Amino acid sequence: MSSRFFLLALVLLVSVVLNGCANYSASHEYYKARPEAKLEIPPGLDRPVEKLDMALPKVVDGNTTYSSYRGDCKQESSTLKMADQQNLSVVREGNFIWLQADANPEQLWEPTRNFLKHKGFSLAQDDDELGILESNWFEYQEDSHTLRDKYRLRFEYGKIVGSSEIYLSLRSELLSGDQWQPRDVDVELEIEMLKRLGLYLGDSEVEFSELTTAxxxxxxxxxxxxxxxxxxxxxxxxxxxxxxxxxxxxxxxxxxxxxxxxxxxxxxxxxxxxxxxxxxxxxxxxxxxxxxxxxxxxxxxxxxxxxxxxxxxxxxxxxxxxxxxxxxxxxxxxxxxxxxx
Missing domain, CATH: 3.30.310.170 (Outer membrane protein assembly factor BamC)
Structure with a gap:
């Protein structure tokens, strides 16, 4: 009788120990999944600045005015620029306009995406294999008219190794009745947008050159x-x-x-x-x-x-x-x- 009682007690003891181990294991995994607290920063050191590429874009609606849309190039935020990007210039050859940069397209892709978002544009096409970024239509008011613009940016490798050419094309339409009608391309606005992009990418000054060809x-x-x-x-x-x-x-x-x-x-x-x-x-x-x-x-x-x-x-x-x-x-x-x- 005593041996049977001892055997029963031993079985109960083993089951309790095993159950406790199982609970400890689950509890251990749970604590591992909890986020770690941020480390204390030693005196004299600053905590690293959070990345800014996830900053929310400016809110845009159909009542945005043309003047606020174009803005002033000098008012662009310098905190979002790509660091130390130099030798950026806008080149015009007839009606063909592009931004030249001493950087590969891969280096410029993400900052250019951020530029469009920072300007309030959402993306209709975002294809790094084709090298094309295209915005959705942007509506604004000008002289009691409703207009809309959309931009397409195309990335090409430059003639010099390690350089890029970014081509920008603008489509603009005017609302007439309930139909959108195409407008003539505003070449000056294309140039201005490329200059803005150059400023955003990091240069304090973007040169402009006009090629004269036969x-x-x-x-x-x-x-x-x-x-x-x-x-x-x-x-x-x-x-x-x-x-x-x-x-x-x-x-x-x-x-x-x-x-x-x-x-x-x-x-x-x-x-x-x-x-x-x-x-x-x-x-x-x-x-x-x-x-x-x-x-x-x-x-x-x-x-x-x-x-x-x-x-x-x-x-x-x-x-x-x-x-x-x-x-x-x-x-x-x-x-x-x-x-x-």
């Missing part, structure tokens, strides 16, 4: 259905590549893929006339289906080096076959006009 000669060649459409431009390949992308973006279209080593790009072109027709034919005028709202076409633009000072660009379908469709002719005519300016 007039660009552009000739449109229509070789029929077999030969397709081609633009012959009196620039080398690198300059033609850069200018063509900028021309596409300035007209409100999008370069989706850039394969510079294979000398072609894929671009998405919006057809405003088709969208307008769809709007008129819609039973409620402003009610459009998604396909009507975005009447677009995707094309392949290929570059051919004719000699060191001449390049030809050709419009093709996505399979690489030449096309002489009505829409293709419109696109090439638009490029001819923009590249000639």
């Amino acid at each position: 007039d660009t000669e552009v000739s449109l060649q229509d070789r029929g259905k077999k030969g397709g459409l081609g633009l012959i431009i009196n620039h080398n390949f690198n300059d033609t590549w850069r200018r063509t992308i900028q021309a596409i973006e300035k007209s409100g279209n999008t370069v989706e893929e850039r394969l510079v080593n294979q000398r072609f790009l894929i671009a998405r072109f919006e057809d405003e006339s088709e969208a307008a027709k769809a709007r008129k034919s819609s039973w409620m005028g402003s009610v459009l289906t998604p396909s009507q709202k975005h009447a677009v076409g995707r094309y392949r633009i290929e570059f051919f080096i004719l000699d060191e000072n001449r390049t030809e660009i050709q419009i093709q379908n996505l399979q690489g076959k030449v096309t002489s469709s009505k829409r293709a002719k419109q696109i090439m005519s638009q490029l001819e006009q923009t590249l000639s300016e």
Whole structure:
């Protein structure tokens, strides 16, 4: 009897010990998960400043005025700038404008994102693989009119190793009735925004230079259905590549893929006339289906080096076959006009 009692007591004792160990283990994990208290800072040392890249952007609404939107470059906050970034300059060549910097695109990407957020813009496109940042529309009031702007920033490696070129394109629209109508591009505002970006990135002064180059000669060649459409431009390949992308973006279209080593790009072109027709034919005028709202076409633009000072660009379908469709002719005519300016 006593041995049976002793055995029962031993079993109870073991179960109590095991249960206590289990509770200790769970409790130990719980305390490990608790946040550690911040260490005390020794005398004479300051606590590190918290990162500022998560600062909330300025609040923006449709009642923002144009003057407060543009502001004064000198009033930009210096606490959010990228430290010690030097040799930033805005360059203009005709209607083509870009920011040159002695830094790789990878170094400039995050500070530029923060710049847009700091200015109150939300991002519609944030693609570091394509090197494109694009804002959503920004509405503001000017002289009792409602306007809206959106910006696209494209990052390219510069001609010098370790440098970058940031291209900015602005789209601006005016509200007429219940429809948005495109406005002429404000080149001066594009320049101002790039200067602001340069100031934000860290330079106390952003230089501005205007390149004077020979007039660009552009000739449109229509070789029929077999030969397709081609633009012959009196620039080398690198300059033609850069200018063509900028021309596409300035007209409100999008370069989706850039394969510079294979000398072609894929671009998405919006057809405003088709969208307008769809709007008129819609039973409620402003009610459009998604396909009507975005009447677009995707094309392949290929570059051919004719000699060191001449390049030809050709419009093709996505399979690489030449096309002489009505829409293709419109696109090439638009490029001819923009590249000639």
